[in-house]
Amino acid sequence: AQKVTQAQTEISVVEKEDVTLDCVYETRDTTYYLFWYKQPPSGELVFLIRRNSFDEQNEISGRYSWNFQKSTSSFNFTITASQVVDSAVYFCALSEANGRSQGNLIFGKGTKLSVKP
């Protein structure tokens, strides 16, 4: 069965600190996709990144970076030099490519990040 675990329920940092949000997933499928979404107080989930299971290259987008390691089934998200506007709940999600539930997103419980000035 698929499962996504975000062990950190809440994290609080001071502006300009770096912070890493952890994500561990479980799947029996060999082809799958991993996602990160951001949910600000307004409620709308904002798509940040999608990675497929065959691409383990780390990715950097501005202050955001993602570390995908199949060996540990992890897809961690790091924000460098955090800002107050980064305060939100961040969700990691898994989508499988095969089977009845293909395409369905399975979400972790989310990590609430608070960045204080």
Next chain:
Amino acid sequence: ETGVTQTPRHLVMGMTNKKSLKCEQHLGHNAMYWYKQSAKKPLELMFVYSLEERVENNSVPSRFSPECPNSSHLFLHLHTLQPEDSALYLCASSQDRAAPYNSPLHFGNGTRLTVT
């Protein structure tokens, strides 16, 4: 127009009421979804529509009834709800539903539902 619009933003209803949540997407996507977000629980997929056909019903109680009249609109009809149904209901759309696309979902702001 934002990509995915949900109305109303907030809804309070009694257990005997009938109400509907509305979702509209302006992205030309082919798949639409209803998710439920309760406090301290992961987002739960409720229904999936692909090209206006329901392709997933995740063991959702019959007091929730979805409707997808066309690829741009999705409704969730509610009747005789329970207090535990209080949650944020999120609508989403994606270009295509399944592999090999596994397109990212675009979400609306949600409807905050309170059942009294």
